[in-house]
Amino acid sequence: MEILDRNWRCRHGEIDIIAEDGPALVVVEVKTRSSRSHGTALESVRPAKLSRLRMLAAQWLTTQPRTFQTVRVDVIALERFAGDYSLRHVRGAI
C-alpha cells in the first residue's frame, strides 16, 4: 500500500489518508482514543461517517487525472492504554 495524500480537505470534509493498494483507491479514516470511557475507537465510526468518506473519495478523484478500478474505505483504530498503543486496521468497511 502506498500513501498518495494525507489530510486532504475540501469544503465537505477531510480524508485522513489516501492510499493506493494495487488497483484500488483506499480512503482511510484514522481514529484515536486515549481511553475507552466514551466507547471504543472502532465503534465510534458510524455508517454516516463511512458514507461521507465514500463521497469524499469521489470528490478527491475529480481532482485527479488518473482512475482506479475500485474504491475501498478502511478504518484504522488507534487506542492508547497505559502508555502502550494498540492498532487495528479494518479493511473494506464499505
Next chain:
Amino acid sequence: MAVARTRSVALVGVTGRSVEVEADVGNGLAGIHLIGLPDTALSEARERVRSAMVNSHYPWPDARITVSLFPASLPKRGSQFDLAIAVAILGAAGVIPAERIAEPFFLGELGLDGRLRPVRGVLPSVLGAAKHGEVTVVIPAANAAEAALVPDVRIMPVSDLRQLVEWLRKGDDPPESLPFDLTEQMPPTIAPAVDLSDVVGQPVARRALEVCAAGGHNLWMLGPPGTGKTLLAERLPTLLPDLELDHALEVTAIHSVAGVLPPNSPMINRPPFVSPHHTATSAAIVGGGSAVVRPGAVSLAHRGVLFMDEAPEFPRHVLDALRQPLESGQVTVSRAAGAVTFPARFIMVMAANPCPCAQPQDKGDSCTCTPTVRRRYLGRLSGPLIDRIDMKVTVSRSSRRELMADRQFVESSKTVAARVLTARERAAERLSGTPWRTNADIPSSALHADYRPSDEAMKQVSSCLDSGTLSARGLDRVVRVAWTLADLAGKPKPGPDETGTALALWMGLNS
C-alpha cells in the same frame, strides 16, 4: 473469529416453536446486526444485551456481530430472546464454551444491569421446548414455578446473567429438575364465597344450571332485572369439578400468553369464569391485536364459563363472532402477520332482559316498551346464535310466598357439585376411548351413530323436526342435553322423559 449457536422458543398463538439463535463475531466495523424478522421489542434487544453484558463485566466484542434467528421466515416478537442472544454472543466471543450452549433452550428478558426479568408465555414456551425430548430450559427465576409444571424437562431458573455464565463456564452438570410437587403447588381450592343456596325462588333455573354444569351445555336466561340471573351465572363455576391436569395445562398456557396469570399460583386448576362487559370489542372477545395476536375472552374462558350479561347490549357483530368458537371449540384470528388459532371450548351463559325498560310485564306492571322496541331488542340475538344455545330458561319474579316456600328446597353448591361430578363421571366412562369427555363435546356424526336414544324417546323430537320447529342442529343439542339428564338421573339411556325435558329446555317452554 467464531460462530456460536443456541436455542430459544418463539410463540405462535399458544404453541411454542423452537428458534435457533446464531451469533457471528467477525471482522468488520464494530456493531451489532440482528436479522430474522425481529419486531421493535426484539430489535431493542441489541441495547439491552450490550448493557447487560458490559454491566456484568463481560467484554463486549469490539468487532462486527451478526445475530441471526432461524427460521428466518417466522416473525419473532418480544423480549424473551434477550438471554439466548447474549449467550450466543458470549459463546462466539469465546467467553463460554460453544458446545455448552448448543443444546439448552434460553428464555428471558435482560435488564440493563444483567438481571433476568420474567416474560409472558413461559408455560407454552417450555411445552414447545419439551417437544424436543429431555431438554434443559434456562428461564428467569421469577417464572420458575410456571415452567416447573411441564414434566420431563430440566428447568434451570436463573436470576442474572453472571450466575448463568459462571455455571456454563464451570461445566457442572445441569441441575436436577427442581423438587416440585404439583399437588403441593396447586393453590388450595379456596372455599368460594358464593354458593348456589344464595339463590332462592328460581328452582327451574337452578336445575338448568345443574344440567349445564353436568354436560357442558350452553344456557340462556331471560327475565326481568333482580330475579337472580347474574347471581345464578356467577355460581356456575362452584358446580364444576376441578380441571383435569391436561386441561389445567391448556388453560394455564392461554392465561400465560395473555399475561394474566396470577404470579403466586402458577397453575389454574379451577374452571375460569369470564364475564366481559357489553362494551367489549370483537377483538377483545375472540382475540386480536395488530402485532401480537392475544387470546380474547372466549379463549380465556376455555374449559370454563363465558358469561355474557345483558347479552342484547353487545354489538351484534360481537355476538355473531361467537358462533364459530361455539361450534368448533376453537377460534382462528387472522391478521396481516398471519392466522393464529386459539382453543375456545367454553360453556356460554347469556342473560338478557326481555326489553330495554326491563319492567315486568306479567303482573300488569308498567312496561313502557312498544312491541317493535321489544322485538328489536331481543332480535339482536341472531337466530343462528340462539340455535346454538342448548337451554333457554325464563326466570320470572317470585312472590314472597314462593321465596319462603323455596327456602326449604335450596341445595348448597357442594351437594349439587357432587351430583354434577357423578353425572360427568358416567359420561366420561361412556365416552372412554374417545377424545370427548362431556356430552356437549360429542360431534353430530358420533351422536347419531353411537349415542342415538331409542325411537320411542325420539318420537316427540322427530315430530318437531318434521314440523320445522326444530333444526337439525337443534336436534343434536336436544339429544346431548337428554343424555346429560339421563346421566344425572342415573339412567343408562335417555327415555321419553329426558328427551321431552331436553326439548322443553331447548324451546324455552318452562313458564
